[in-house]
Amino acid sequence: MTSIRGLLFTLASPLKAFYANVAVKQIDVTGMSSSVGILPTHVPTIAVLKPGVVKVHELDGNVSKFFASSGTLSMNIDGSCQVLAEELCSLNELNEQAIKNLIDVSQKKAADLNATDVQKAEAGISIEVAEAALRAITEK
Numbered sequence: 001m002t003s004i005r006g007l008l009f010t011l012a013s014p015l016k017a018f019y020a021n022v023a024v025k026q027i028d029v030t031g032m033s034s035s036v037g038i039l040p041t042h043v044p045t046i047a048v049l050k051p052g053v054v055k056v057h058e059l060d061g062n063v064s065k066f067f068a069s070s071g072t073l074s075m076n077i078d079g080s081c082q083v084l085a086e087e088l089c090s091l092n093e094l095n096e097q098a099i100k101n102l103i104d105v106s107q108k109k110a111a112d113l114n115a116t117d118v119q120k121a122e123a124g125i126s127i128e129v130a131e132a133a134l135r136a137i138t139e140k
Helices: 096-111 117-138
Strands: 007-012 017-030 035-038 045-049 052-058 063-068 071-075 080-085 088-090
Touching: 007 052, 017 045, 017 063, 017 080, 035 071, 052 117, 063 080, 063 117, 096 117
Parallel strands: 007 080
Antiparallel strands: 007 017, 017 035, 017 052, 045 071, 052 063, 063 088, 071 080
């Protein structure tokens, strides 16, 4: 059942749970096909997340922002919602210079004529995630 007090929300990665069945007002995520706001009465859905910001609108009006490298969203028929991310951190934990350095290193790896196809693909993924992280902190 949908909670009268809000959406029962879990936000976690393999290393840490930031929310575990906590009532919140709304969450905003970026899926592969679109950005979506999830409210307590949202229809059941499953979505694949692309690298980006997960916004959590808490019942007291506070908004917490996290960066997810990738993951899944599951909105359930009982009104609960889970966002499970491969890598997840608070936006405050991101370091702009470290991200820029990662982009530079990854671009060099992607352009390396001696790199294997796998190495180039890994570099491309690093670039995509790092660029999304950079956008996330510059658009705070």
